Amino acid sequence: MAKRPSIGRADCAPGPARVALMLAGMVFLLLPLVALAASLPALTGRVVDTAGVIDAASEAALVQKLEAFEKKSSDQIVVTTIPSLEGEAIEPYANKLFRAWGLGQAGEDNGILLIVAPNDRRMRIEVGYGLEGTLTDLHSKLIIENTMVPAFRAGDYAGGITRAVDDIILVLEGNAAELEARARRNQDTGVTGDDIAVVLFITVWALLFFGGFAFAILPRIFGRKLGPGRYEWLGRTFRYNNGSRSSGRGWSSGSSSGWSDGSSGGGFSGGGGSSGGGGSSGSW
Incomplete structure (x- = not known):
């Protein structure tokens, strides 16, 4: 019986064409991950308004307020708006963005991300590990439902975001009882x-x-x-x-009712903090 020729290691080595094809396949498989990373906005300041819903004056006031609070407490709050989540749920997106930006101090994890996606009518407050015991999920939910939702439904994005930041700072400064009492009053009256x-x-x-x-x-x-x-x-x-x-004397009735409500810096970066998904989400 004729002996079958043995195949050496050199004969099994892929040729240049096969190597190129394998590399192209790997690049193709990695493209979705690259696109996903590219969809995250860059951290350019304490307010990253990529959706363009915050006017210049409100943004400047927000930046000043957030900077002053961070200097006083070391807690880092960042506000961002994106036009759309492109079909992704806001919870994993917010957590991914929080981690990419490294909000809060490393080891302290004392960062907070307030994110709004106007086209999807979604918002979320993402809380770092170190602040979950202070700004609880319930507090985040109260801020979203009682402060942000009414303002956003009225088209006042800048006002809703500004007042939400005020409420977040209120809780972080130890005044959560005031936020809770306000929520109870809103629930008791139930009048909009x-x-x-x-x-x-x-x-x-x-x-x-x-x-x-x-x-x-x-x-x-x-x-x-x-x-x-x-x-x-x-x-x-x-x-x-x-x-x-x-009637020799005319009769008329008039009624009038009025209601009014009033309510970046460069060289900024996160401190290496992280989040485990604490916080709350909402829609309007």
Whole structure:
């Protein structure tokens, strides 16, 4: 029987074409990871407004406030807005961005990320390991629901973000009870601006409809007759001709209601802090 020729190691080595093909395949497999990393914005300051929803004056005030708080407490708060999450859930995105930026001090993990994605109508407060016991998930949820959501629904992104930062600082400074009390008051009243508008609308139309009906009937029942078709009631004179009513003194009702609410630096970087996914998310 003829002996089969042995194949040496050199014969098994891939040729240049095969090596090039393998490298191309590896690059192709890694492309999604590269694209994912590229989707994270660069940390350019304490406020990274890539969505462009914060006006210049509000951004400058925010940067100054966050810088002063960090100098006083060493806790690092960063605000960022991105146009869209591109289909990704906000929780893993926020945690990934927090870790990439290294917010807070290494070993202390005292960083906080406030992120808003306007096109997806999503927001999140991501809390570093070291602050989870102070700014709890409940506190983050209260800030989102009672401060950010109402402002965002009204289109006031800058105001909602600014007041949310104020609430975060309030809790970190040891005044969480004030935030909780405010949330209880909001829950007890349960009255919103939309509720007030509906009540005013119904009241005005009720006055116009039932008020006109009352003035057409009640003077003739309870009023004092002055003459043919003429009655005095509630200090006013009413005249009736062929079932219609006219008055020598006009009647008008007006109502007015007004409501108003008022509420970067370079060379900035994180300190190597990390987060384990603590915080809360919301939508509007």
